[in-house]
Amino acid sequence: MLLRTFAFAFAVSSALSAHAQTSLERGAYLVKGPAACGHCHTQPAPGSPELGGGMRFAELTYTSIAANLTPDQETGVANWTDENLVNGIRNGKKPRGATMAPPMPYRSYAGLSDDDVQAIVAYVRSVKPVNNKTARSAFRAPPPDSWGPEVKSVPAVSDADPVVYGKYLTHNIAFCMECHSKPGDNNLTDMVNGLGAGGAQIRGAAGVAMAPNITPSGIGHYSDDDLKKLIKTGVKPDGSKLNVAMPWQYYANMSDKDVSAVIAYLKTLPKK
Numbered sequence: 049m050l051l052r053t054f055a056f057a058f059a060v061s062s063a064l065s066a067h068a069q070t071s072l073e074r075g076a077y078l079v080k081g082p083a084a085c086g087h088c089h090t091q092p093a094p095g096s097p098e099l100g101g102g103m104r105f106a107e108l109t110y111t112s113i114a115a116n117l118t119p120d121q122e123t124g125v126a127n128w129t130d131e132n133l134v135n136g137i138r139n140g141k142k143p144r145g146a147t148m149a150p151p152m153p154y155r156s157y158a159g160l161s162d163d164d165v166q167a168i169v170a171y172v173r174s175v176k177p178v179n180n181k182t183a184r185s186a187f188r189a190p191p192p193d194s195w196g197p198e199v200k201s202v203p204a205v206s207d208a209d210p211v212v213y214g215k216y217l218t219h220n221i222a223f224c225m226e227c228h229s230k231p232g233d234n235n236l237t238d239m240v241n242g243l244g245a246g247g248a249q250i251r252g253a254a255g256v257a258m259a260p261n262i263t264p265s266g267i268g269h270y271s272d273d274d275l276k277k278l279i280k281t282g283v284k285p286d287g288s289k290l291n292v293a294m295p296w297q298y299y300a301n302m303s304d305k306d307v308s309a310v311i312a313y314l315k316t317l318p319k320k
Contacts, residue, residue: 110187
């Protein structure tokens with residue numbers, strides 16, 4: 049029993065490594081860490097099955113129900129091909145071509161590298177199947193034909209340059225700019241003119257949170273250590289806590305190197 053416990057602990061530790069050796073380990077790190085998939089796809093109640101779906105997101109133009117991402121034959125994604133899953137993550141498309149409802153951050157995930165999106169799929173395939181039939185999402189206006197140009201392939205991004213890799217983490221894995229950019233048209237944040245400027249209203253179980261400015265105008269007075277603590281624990285330097293809309297419980301699993309890369313990139317943003 050002791051040997052089995054040690055082996056399990058070692059496997060979890062390896063899975064959360066920022067430099068995982070296998071696709072499955074990398075996928076575990078991304079899903080449980082910066083990609084924070086369970087922030088929407090796992091119910092917040094203690095003991096809820098991982099990625100079992102069912103959370104409800106009500107916005108002005110849609111009501112979205114987070115899908116069951118487990119490999120359950122009847123209610124999950126067991127019958128989706130790997131290509132179906134990659135297309136769903138990157139392009140917001142169901143196997144038969146229907147457009148998925150937000151708040152899945154398709155605009156960000158469109159930039160996931162081939163290796164990373166396939167790693168996420170590998171991990172999703174590995175979780176325990178859960179039979180949980182979720183309600184259908186509904187649009188109050190016709191959905192768009194697509195959420196952007198179809199993405200077929202994205203090359204890997206090296207972590208050699210912290211700023212370059214930090215941009216990839218911030219934009220395409222941790223989807224920070226989906227929430228922290230200034231609201232624009234169509235109830236979407238403007239990740240060009242309003243990049244990082246904050247002001248979006250994030251609706252969640254704990255009410256409505258206002259996303260703060262994360263350009264140097266908003267966080268320039270924080271030290272790197274302050275920002276690391278904020279990202280990984282949700283606690284501000286004054287001891288107050290962030291709204292639970294911020295998935296710091298998942299960011300807590302990020303490697304120090306990855307968090308430092310995010311901070312390095314945020315410091316390069318134009319002040320807004």
